[in-house]
Amino acid sequence: MTKMTLAKALNAGLRRAMEDDPKVLLMGEDVGKLGGVFRITEGLQKDFGEDRVLDSPLAESGIIGTAVGLAMRGYRPVCEIQFDGFVYPAYDQIVSQVAKIHFRTRGAVRMPMVIRIPYGGGIGAVEHHSESPEAQFAHTPGLKVVTCSNPADGYVMIQQAIASDDPVIFFEPKRQYHSDKAEVDEGAELTAAAPLFTSKVVRPGSDVTLVAYGPMVKTCLKAAEAAAAEGRSIEVIDLRSLSPLDLGPVEESVRRTGRIVVAHEAHTNLGMGAEVAARISERCFYSLEAPVLRAGSYDTPYPPSRIEEDYLPDLDRVLDAVDRTFEF
Amino acid sequence: MTKMTLAKALNAGLRRAMEDDPKVLLMGEDVGKLGGVFRITEGLQKDFGEDRVLDSPLAESGIIGTAVGLAMRGYRPVCEIQFDGFVYPAYDQIVSQVAKIHFRTRGAVRMPMVIRIPYGGGIGAVEHHSESPEAQFAHTPGLKVVTCSNPADGYVMIQQAIASDDPVIFFEPKRQYHSDKAEVDEGAELTAAAPLFTSKVVRPGSDVTLVAYGPMVKTCLKAAEAAAAEGRSIEVIDLRSLSPLDLGPVEESVRRTGRIVVAHEAHTNLGMGAEVAARISERCFYSLEAPVLRAGSYDTPYPPSRIEEDYLPDLDRVLDAVDRTFEF
């Protein structure tokens, strides 16, 4: 066990995946010499060479489109999109090619590709550097979409994603890259770990279910702690996988608590919370004491960073939504 | 009043908008000499000239990106995307520029642009020609998203969209372009018509509320008719506007019926039905006798056309969902 940041854990996970399989390639802007603007790929080009860690020209569609060709040739490309807001030039290649090729060819061609996207706000950045575009990818059949919330998961999940024969959009909560360290077991067997496309109860509770993922998990854990001090027991579930959704633990929890709040940084309208609300409302109809409530960001573009703290759902807004579920 | 198809109604609406405002331009692939592959812009280049009806090079990002510049210069571009599946190369310009420029500039720059997208399936087409990508745009703050379901609405709504100072994504149900004719009042005053961003009860009923838009409205009206024959009264609501959502009439209806089904061709997962479910569950919690159910297409890519009828929600699938709301 080693204590490390999320950034280091992802770096270690990438390194191990590259050691284990010579077909694994890293591609993206500045991922080589620089090690990525967040240093997630630091040192990997030096150790694995330019043929396996490719500094690309500045063109996202080009990165994903050539990765499709590399995957067809038997490689397993791991592409980095520098920031969330820069994935859109590659959107066509992702939704019309990466997502559809396996289906199109009735399984003859596989797309074992990982697209890593640092996402979310809270880092005081300029426009386009703080977005949460996950719902759009989760809406697209053919993609799998996951996100980690801590170093231990990051280390394992990135390796599982690379091992997956399906394309995985891998969202990384950028504001946690270099924050809290946590224990990571670098010797962990992937098969022994929780499977990639599963959710996890990260804090048990009995009064209300709080569903989150990525950067909001930490916020929700803090909220649960604050609530506990006031005598309210919140169960926190980390979705981890946004597509497919593993709602079994959520249903089980809601049947006990009768109340549920879904929190995410993405816009509330048509965000992941909408889908969780629709499914849980249907499947737990008779258990719900209150409607599924959502604590997302507002339905406006991401604001200038001086007021981003007002914009992002924080501990108070999450607890406010929790309180509201008790008003029903 | 003249009887006309949806295609003709849109053509007449575009013509009138161009007559009324010399700043209105049409742009897109094959919109000029050919009049568009669906003939929606037929005859307009001949009458308004190449300066106002531009046959563009084959590049969707180029179309939308230059339209942004034209809008900044005071024009009102109406862009045609040839088929739903070809909007993605322009996705970046749409979500990062068109949607955000007004917000970015604190209102200094307006984007009075319309992006017309023929959408939906059922026409026996090859891949990428039958998609329903509306939820992704509705999830994007800064865009307004509407869709018409009949010639009379098409004629008025396209003019209202062009008159709007906000960018509007205008989805046209392509399989209805050349099907049923309906009465259109070409002298209609836009201001007298229903406002653009409102939904409409298109068939009153008392047992269950059926919410649809675009191509599914017709299917739902037929379903309501079939149900009536069996003694079940379905109220059908045409959403018309997908962003903003005008759920007032839906709430009012659900408070009476206690049951609701949302139907659309788009994938069920994170489709418009999810958002309607989330909001209606919250706002009508005590009125609902059953959860909000959804009749969407499956969460797979659009299949080969020989089996598209199995894939698309049809009258039977809609009625099946209606039946299921009575099982709660």
Next chain:
Amino acid sequence: MGPVDFVQLLTPEGERVEHPDYAFTPDTAGGDGADEAEVIRGLYRDMVLVRRIDTESTALQRHGELGLWAQLLGQEAAQVGSGRALAPQDFAFPTYREHGVAWCRGVDPLQVLTLWRGSAHAGWDPAEYNFGNYTVVIGAQTLHATGYAMGVQRDGLVGTGDPERDTAVVTYFGDGASSQGDVNEAFVFAASYNAPVVFLCQNNQWAISAGSERQSRIPLYQRANGFGFPGVRVDGNDVLACYAVTKAALQRAREGNGPTLVEAYTYRMGAHTTTDDPTRYRMSEELERWKLKDPIARVRAYLTRSGLADADWFGVLDEEADDLGHRLREGCKALADPDPLDIFDQVYVEQTAELAEQRDAFAAYHASFTGAGA
């Protein structure tokens, strides 16, 4: 649009001409003249059969057996010439119109028809033929080809000097496609990594209703000048020149000298697809002019005049074409529809519980219609 300089080895009148840089030197066992004649007869046969596939398919669409068909009429030389220039290990990425290349790669035309009938999205396994699937989103395949070529580089199959191993990639695209961002990014990546890829642009003068001058005001092969690799224009209706020029470009790629842009200057003699009506946007005189440059007629004239084929030979070929037509007509009608249940299983390699559930619901729902027996 004028008669810009291009590489031509066989005139529209069927006369062979010399070119300073290119010669028609097919891969033949012995390399003697008899073999060359055999190859030219082979190319002629390919073009005749491919045209028959095209006319049959158009007819099948008219009879409602296909939902749509994109004709290649007029582009047989560009496709057969380039397609036959490929080595077995080379890989080709087509658009949606490369029925002639599919033919050269050994794909059964009936597999091609599955797409246009709506029974499948792809129709064949690319690895089986070293031939990618048709790509409908304009230009996307040029990036796939570039990436695939980068994979070939990483596999160490460029510049080994072994003709059985050295591998090149070719990607087809149209004059309209040249405007897409993806195609230009493919040029950037291919140049940047010196990838072994040939960009084969069939400039058939039209992108649906847009003339090629809407996409570029200079000859398209010159686009390569902007990206630092060679571009060459070839008479796209001359199968010998298309073969020679493509072969040279592929060889250059195999040797590790990077990308080439080949513009095959040709003409879409038919409609864009069976739903298109070209009389709305182009003059019939234009078509008439191009008919004089028909890619098949000139080879027939050459074979006849030079005595390399006689009436008997042409007669046998006609019969072969008739047989093929018959097989297509019958085969097309017999093509099986996909099983709706499959669609749930083919989204992912690893099925999700969500889709398994939707599959079961679908099956149960349909069973409820087919009656109590289910």
Next chain:
Amino acid sequence: MGPVDFVQLLTPEGERVEHPDYAFTPDTAGGDGADEAEVIRGLYRDMVLVRRIDTESTALQRHGELGLWAQLLGQEAAQVGSGRALAPQDFAFPTYREHGVAWCRGVDPLQVLTLWRGSAHAGWDPAEYNFGNYTVVIGAQTLHATGYAMGVQRDGLVGTGDPERDTAVVTYFGDGASSQGDVNEAFVFAASYNAPVVFLCQNNQWAISAGSERQSRIPLYQRANGFGFPGVRVDGNDVLACYAVTKAALQRAREGNGPTLVEAYTYRMGAHTTTDDPTRYRMSEELERWKLKDPIARVRAYLTRSGLADADWFGVLDEEADDLGHRLREGCKALADPDPLDIFDQVYVEQTAELAEQRDAFAAYHASFTGAGA
């Protein structure tokens, strides 16, 4: 990367040289030598002040007053030369690094700082300065510029012969940006419609850590060859040449002769932004070499040697720069934060009921914190 041919009118040593195609002929009232000196002193002053804006802003970022800053250090000549070549009615579309062009267009540097401080996304109304907002998504603005230029055409403001009316558009972008699909599509559209737009690429040799050879293996100005319009490379550290070459390209556009690509060959002497550490990917020798070509030093040498400015004049300018620095330091700290409530109102021209509701909920929620008084 070698000393390829480019247009140079003032050497790094401060000597004026002739060029067969370009001369420094500023718009001056009388056109005599005294006026020219005035203009050169003006350009020098611009560069000095712009560099001061840059160094002050870098310092402000270090002190936590800005979230980020993208330095222009080394690119003053490219920006001031091109910026001053614009006529008032011309319109410029910048990237995120054109602080020098913003200065020339009359935008208050404090308005520029609002973006980097995080108090605003845009900072100014483009119509007020004929200067677009900074664009962060690489390359997007090149299409906006092309479209804007198409609007200028439709307004009938090209080729009228009236210098007060004829209008051109310029768009800035970097060497890295040249790889983006959007930029190449902008070339296609501009050529296709013959739009009055100048593509001004500041090739500062780096796109964060990627050297410009990753984007193109030939000089970038040659990209234009592929699209059928002229490209020219200018010494981007020579303010006189940048002025002259941009002016000629703008004039060409105004006259209706279409687009030009200008590559200003320069160097990013600083980091990519204040969060970047260039020592990780480039050699300090490179920077040292480029320091010898400093765009400001050479003009100072020329002014001094030719007696067009003396120590007093330089002294006054230094004071002006100090005052500006002071104003920026004070002004930056005083910049108001946006009102969170505004964000709900500025999404649409016509507010939606949904957002009004979210606004009200936000206000009520915050009032609940600020206590009973609310």
